[in-house]
Amino acid sequence: MRPASTNLLNREQATNSTMNTFIEPMLLERHAESNPRIKRIVVATDLSEHAMKTTNYALALAKQFGASLTLVHVFEPKEISFTTRQSNEDFENARHNAERTLLNEFEEIVGTYSNCGWEFRVGEPVKQIALMASTLNADLLVIGSHHHNLLAGLIGADAAPRILRSVGCSVLVYR
Amino acid sequence: MTNILTETQAPEAAAVADSLNIKKILVAVDLSSHSEKTAAYAVQLAAPFGASLTLLHVCSPKAGTAETSGKDCSFDDPVIEPEKALENLAERIRRTYRACSAYVSAGDPAEKTVLMAEILRADLIVTGSCHPSFLGRLLGPDQPSRIVHRAPCPVLVYHNGPTDDETG
Numbered sequence: 001m002r003p004a005s006t007n008l009l010n011r012e013q014a015t016n017s018t019m020n021t022f023i024e025p026m027l028l029e030r031h032a033e034s035n036p037r038i039k040r041i042v043v044a045t046d047l048s049e050h051a052m053k054t055t056n057y058a059l060a061l062a063k064q065f066g067a068s069l070t071l072v073h074v075f076e077p078k079e080i081s082f083t084t085r086q087s088n089e090d091f092e093n094a095r096h097n098a099e100r101t102l103l104n105e106f107e108e109i110v111g112t113y114s115n116c117g118w119e120f121r122v123g124e125p126v127k128q129i130a131l132m133a134s135t136l137n138a139d140l141l142v143i144g145s146h147h148h149n150l151l152a153g154l155i156g157a158d159a160a161p162r163i164l165r166s167v168g169c170s171v172l173v174y175r
Numbered sequence: 176m177t178n179i180l181t182e183t184q185a186p187e188a189a190a191v192a193d194s195l196n197i198k199k200i201l202v203a204v205d206l207s208s209h210s211e212k213t214a215a216y217a218v219q220l221a222a223p224f225g226a227s228l229t230l231l232h233v234c235s236p237k238a239g240t241a242e243t244s245g246k247d248c249s250f251d252d253p254v255i256e257p258e259k260a261l262e263n264l265a266e267r268i269r270r271t272y273r274a275c276s277a278y279v280s281a282g283d284p285a286e287k288t289v290l291m292a293e294i295l296r297a298d299l300i301v302t303g304s305c306h307p308s309f310l311g312r313l314l315g316p317d318q319p320s321r322i323v324h325r326a327p328c329p330v331l332v333y334h335n336g337p338t339d340d341e342t343g
Binding site for chain 1: 332
């Protein structure tokens with residue numbers, strides 16, 4: 001790697017380079033001087049310890065840019081071949097516990113930053129997170145990524161790449 | 176590479192975030208039309224933190240920019256045009272935001288971006304979004320996903336509308 005500027009010192013200035021023609025005059029300057037466009041942040045949490053760090057990161061961003069913050073947790077039901085009364089109760093208990101945990105996290109955050117909300121969804125996480133980002137018209141979706149090993153990447157255990165392909169807004173992957 | 180750290184010192188922050196310490200932002204660009212907006216977005220992010228910006232463009236062998244055979248290409252003519260374009264972009268950023276430097280590298284874009292982030296000890300990587308075709312995803316993951324998978328720091332993948340089909 002080398003500094004681009006250093007290597008340009010003794011070279012002809014790029015005045016009519018075809019590589020430069022795409023740049024619309026003043027577009028960059030106009031964007032750079034405008035206010036940040038981060039007004040609605042959605043943070044997806046799986047309620048893990050790492051997710052708490054992700055949420056805190058999103059919270060700090062929201063405070064910095066004066067953006068709203070919405071915590072989203074998607075409860076993913078396990079596939080079952082048949083239902084029994086016990087399995088229904090287990091499902092409801094797990095769902096209730098997850099919702100309660102999310103609410104606790106929200107209450108902790110809203111004590112320090114009032115411009116926030118929460119959404120609890122049931123379904124396939126990637127689809128639901130993308131749907132929530134779209135529904136809430138998010139400017140930024142913040143997600144965590146904590147599967148560092150190669151195997152996880154190969155089998156797709158890390159949802160981050162799938163979310164990147166599914167959402168229509170900017171995505172910040174916290175590591 | 177040894178002087179990168181000194182060249183990218185952040186200016187005084189206009190405002191300091193409560194708990195975020197974003198002082199070095201690496202912006203990976205492919206010099207497509209989307210790069211302009213990605214860079215502008217990065218400036219907006221950097222300003223409140225007083226963070227330095229480092230633009231990085233990696234000449235990919237697959238793009239026909241160099242014959243590398245798995246090694247870094249020698250910096251000959253194939254990278255002159257990207258170099259000029261990158262420096263042009265950096266120069267225009269400096270008109271409104273001075274703490275900006277630019278670097279060109281060659282090789283695998285994701286690998287080099289991650290390497291640069293490690294060397295810089297970047298607090299954040301910003302790159303453009305990519306929505307490759309289904310076939311493209313089958314053949315291999317897109318660059319932003321690969322960067323996300325290996326990055327040593329948070330990665331922000333900038334998306335600029337539903338019609339984007341280019342990396343930043």
